Amino acid sequence: MVNVRQAVILGAGLGCRLNGVLNGRPKGFLQFGRRPIIEESIAKLIRTGINDVIIVTGYCFEFYDRLAEKYPFVRTIQSPEFATTGSMMSLCMPAPWVQSDFLLLESDLIYEVRALQTLQSSARENCILLSGKTGSSDEVYVGVRDNRVVNMSKCRGAIEWLGGELVGISKITRALYQQMTSLAAEKCKQNRQYQYEDCLTDLSSTTAIHYHRLENLAWTEIDNEQHMNKALNEIYPLIQRRDSETVVSKHVERRVLLNPGPATTTDTVKYALVVDDICPREKEFGDLVEGIRQDLVRIVHGGDAYEAVLFASSGTGAVEACLSSVVPHDKSVLIINNGAYGKRMQQICDGYEIKHIDYDIDWGEPLECNAIERLLTQHRQDISHLALVHHETTVGILNELSTLSHLAERLGVEVIVDAMSSYAGIPIDIKDSGIHYLVASANKCIQGMAGLSFVICKTESLEKTKDIKPINLYFNLYQNYAYFSHKHEMQFTPPVQVFYALRQAINEYFLETEQGRAIRYATLYDVLEKGLQALGFRFLLETEYRAKLLTAIIEPKDTRYAFSEMHDYLYERGFTIYPGKGTLQNTFRIATIGALTEQDIVNFLVHLEAYLVEKEIRLRPQQREPIVGPRSSLGRTIVEQAV
Ligand SMILES: *Cc1c(COP(=O)(O)O)cnc(C)c1O
Numbered sequence: 001m002v003n004v005r006q007a008v009i010l011g012a013g014l015g016c017r018l019n020g021v022l023n024g025r026p027k028g029f030l031q032f033g034r035r036p037i038i039e040e041s042i043a044k045l046i047r048t049g050i051n052d053v054i055i056v057t058g059y060c061f062e063f064y065d066r067l068a069e070k071y072p073f074v075r076t077i078q079s080p081e082f083a084t085t086g087s088m089m090s091l092c093m094p095a096p097w098v099q100s101d102f103l104l105l106e107s108d109l110i111y112e113v114r115a116l117q118t119l120q121s122s123a124r125e126n127c128i129l130l131s132g133k134t135g136s137s138d139e140v141y142v143g144v145r146d147n148r149v150v151n152m153s154k155c156r157g158a159i160e161w162l163g164g165e166l167v168g169i170s171k172i173t174r175a176l177y178q179q180m181t182s183l184a185a186e187k188c189k190q191n192r193q194y195q196y197e198d199c200l201t202d203l204s205s206t207t208a209i210h211y212h213r214l215e216n217l218a219w220t221e222i223d224n225e226q227h228m229n230k231a232l233n234e235i236y237p238l239i240q241r242r243d244s245e246t247v248v249s250k251h252v253e254r255r256v257l258l259n260p261g262p263a264t265t266t267d268t269v270k271y272a273l274v275v276d277d278i279c280p281r282e283k284e285f286g287d288l289v290e291g292i293r294q295d296l297v298r299i300v301h302g303g304d305a306y307e308a309v310l311f312a313s314s315g316t317g318a319v320e321a322c323l324s325s326v327v328p329h330d331k332s333v334l335i336i337n338n339g340a341y342g343k344r345m346q347q348i349c350d351g352y353e354i355k356h357i358d359y360d361i362d363w364g365e366p367l368e369c370n371a372i373e374r375l376l377t378q379h380r381q382d383i384s385h386l387a388l389v390h391h392e393t394t395v396g397i398l399n400e401l402s403t404l405s406h407l408a409e410r411l412g413v414e415v416i417v418d419a420m421s422s423y424a425g426i427p428i429d430i431k432d433s434g435i436h437y438l439v440a441s442a443n444k445c446i447q448g449m450a451g452l453s454f455v456i457c458k459t460e461s462l463e464k465t466k467d468i469k470p471i472n473l474y475f476n477l478y479q480n481y482a483y484f485s486h487k488h489e490m491q492f493t494p495p496v497q498v499f500y501a502l503r504q505a506i507n508e509y510f511l512e513t514e515q516g517r518a519i520r521y522a523t524l525y526d527v528l529e530k531g532l533q534a535l536g537f538r539f540l541l542e543t544e545y546r547a548k549l550l551t552a553i554i555e556p557k558d559t560r561y562a563f564s565e566m567h568d569y570l571y572e573r574g575f576t577i578y579p580g581k582g583t584l585q586n587t588f589r590i591a592t593i594g595a596l597t598e599q600d601i602v603n604f605l606v607h608l609e610a611y612l613v614e615k616e617i618r619l620r621p622q623q624r625e626p627i628v629g630p631r632s633s634l635g636r637t638i639v640e641q642a643v
């Protein structure tokens with residue numbers, strides 16, 4: 001259940017029992033504090049993450065239309081027959097604009113913000129908010145059984161098991177809304193006074209409608225003068241006091257991201273984003289950055305010989321920073337291209353007019369070290385740097401890093417490695433491997449948030465770049481390094497909160513240990529590989545070349561297969577997969593990095609199998625083997641349980 005972003009407010013009603021006080025205003029424009037109650041309600045919705053508010057209007061609709069002019073996130077929809085129809089007819093009006101699950105509210109409510117927060121963080125779909133006894137004399141009682149709503153009535157006697165009193169704030173899924181509107185199309189023919197409460201009751205026997213009871217919630221609807229007085233003297237002041245003490249937090253959903261970054265993060269990393277406001281030029285923040293810089297080097301065992309330089313950018317930014325800062329103007333870089341990220345390095349060099357010599361092969365092909373050696377020797381006078389991708393995420397191939405870096409060392413060439421998707425996922429010893437610049441980002445195997453990238457530089461090499469005339473500004477490696485070294489501040493504004501999340505992610509990495517993480521990732525991969533094989537899928541790469549962090553899978557030839565359909569099916573169930581790119585055979589990709597567990601992969605396989613069964617997609621029909629592994633963790637039994 002993701003956070004609900006849309007709200008529908010029913011505001012068409014006439015408020016005939018309040019004639020005296022309304023003076024030609026709709027009920028939402030009653031006022032107890034600084035603003036009309038509808039505006040207070042909207043402010044509470046915004047506080048809890050709503051960004052699209054639909055108000056169904058009728059009586060004195062101009063008032064609401066003016067509100068929609070004031071607030072860009074409010075739109076009004078008129079219910080032309082509001083005076084003679086029930087609330088369900090009004091609720092049908094915004095159907096074309098209801099794109100998702102939404103919160104349904106009545107316009108004449110005052111309530112604590114806690115009411116919205118409770119529904120937003122509830123895992124229960126279709127959830128109606130109930131309160132304890134109000135004594136308002138206008139109660140709608142809600143009958144419940146087995147944790148579900150069964151009926152609602154103003155007559156207490158009609159209720160067998162009382163769940164509580166209806167507040168008039170509910171969370172409605174899009175699916176339930178569709179059922180409601182189709183049922184209403186029928187019912188309203190006979191009964192123009194059909195109310196949404198009746199509609200929910202009618203559907204409750206076939207669809208699970210849950211409830212959440214807040215015993216002491218301060219709230220009231222304003223339907224008559226008695227409500228008015230009680231609101232003014234008692235309830236409104238109480239709400240104000242309680243709201244000022246409420247910290248609005250929200251439920252954060254975990255998704256299983258099987259795309260190659262940003263990877264799934266732990267809850268603790270997510271929460272680390274929420275920090276006190278702080279100016280990044282304060283010492284406290286400088287200390288945080290310094291600690292992170294040291295630990296980023298420690299992760300690849302750089303000791304005192306390396307420095308980390310951080311950038312506020314995605315990973316590509318740091319690759320660009322490195323290439324555009326370290327290659328002397330009269331020299332060339334040899335770029336290894338066997339995937340999209342090798343190609344990207346060439347594009348960066350083209351942009352900056354940095355001379356480069358290319359080693360291009362088909363994407364997914366393993367490197368031929370001899371051919372690279374020949375190129376290096378042939379252009380020995382010209383080449384200052386060798387640039388390659390460690391784990392080429394395009395296909396999941398692990399390139400020959402140490403062979404090539406040792407070769408480069410012999411020829412006096414410095415090595416730049418894009419280790420974006422292997423850093424912290426595969427142990428790397430930067431010193432032993434003879435790497436001069438290693439580039440990575442915060443949001444892949446280190447399991448932090450996106451928006452931060454870094455280059456881990458051999459200090460000796462970095463110092464030498466001081467005299468290269470800069471062809472960049474923001475991305476100049478040496479300048480950024482020198483600025484931080486002197487000032488203990490970053491040169492440009494950093495993404496402050498992302499740093500705190502990275503701090504937490506690094507701590508969690510050290511807690512898991514280098515070996516622990518590598519083993520967990522290897523296990524995720526193994527479970528995935530075995531499962532996919534059992535389902536009949538084939539892989540693009542030979543086993544020996546696989547990095548085991550990402551798998552490129554050959555797409556089924558079956559005409560019933562379509563990537564986008566499979567993607568959507570899995571996405572709806574909480575799993576995000578990734579399309580392939582640029583290889584000779586069509587593939588899709590599954591990355592097994594991030595804060596994932598074996599059970600996540602097993603669950604994924606179960607849903608994937610269910611998809612294949614549902615679409616009758618057959619892979620290698622004759623060779624289909626029985627599913628391997630323990631029956632309790634993967635296989636038909638589980639599929640049956642899950643469906
Ligand atoms: C993810 C990745 C990048 C950087 O991509 P961004 O979208 O800029 O973060 C670069 N190289 C490799 C090998 C990658 O996997």
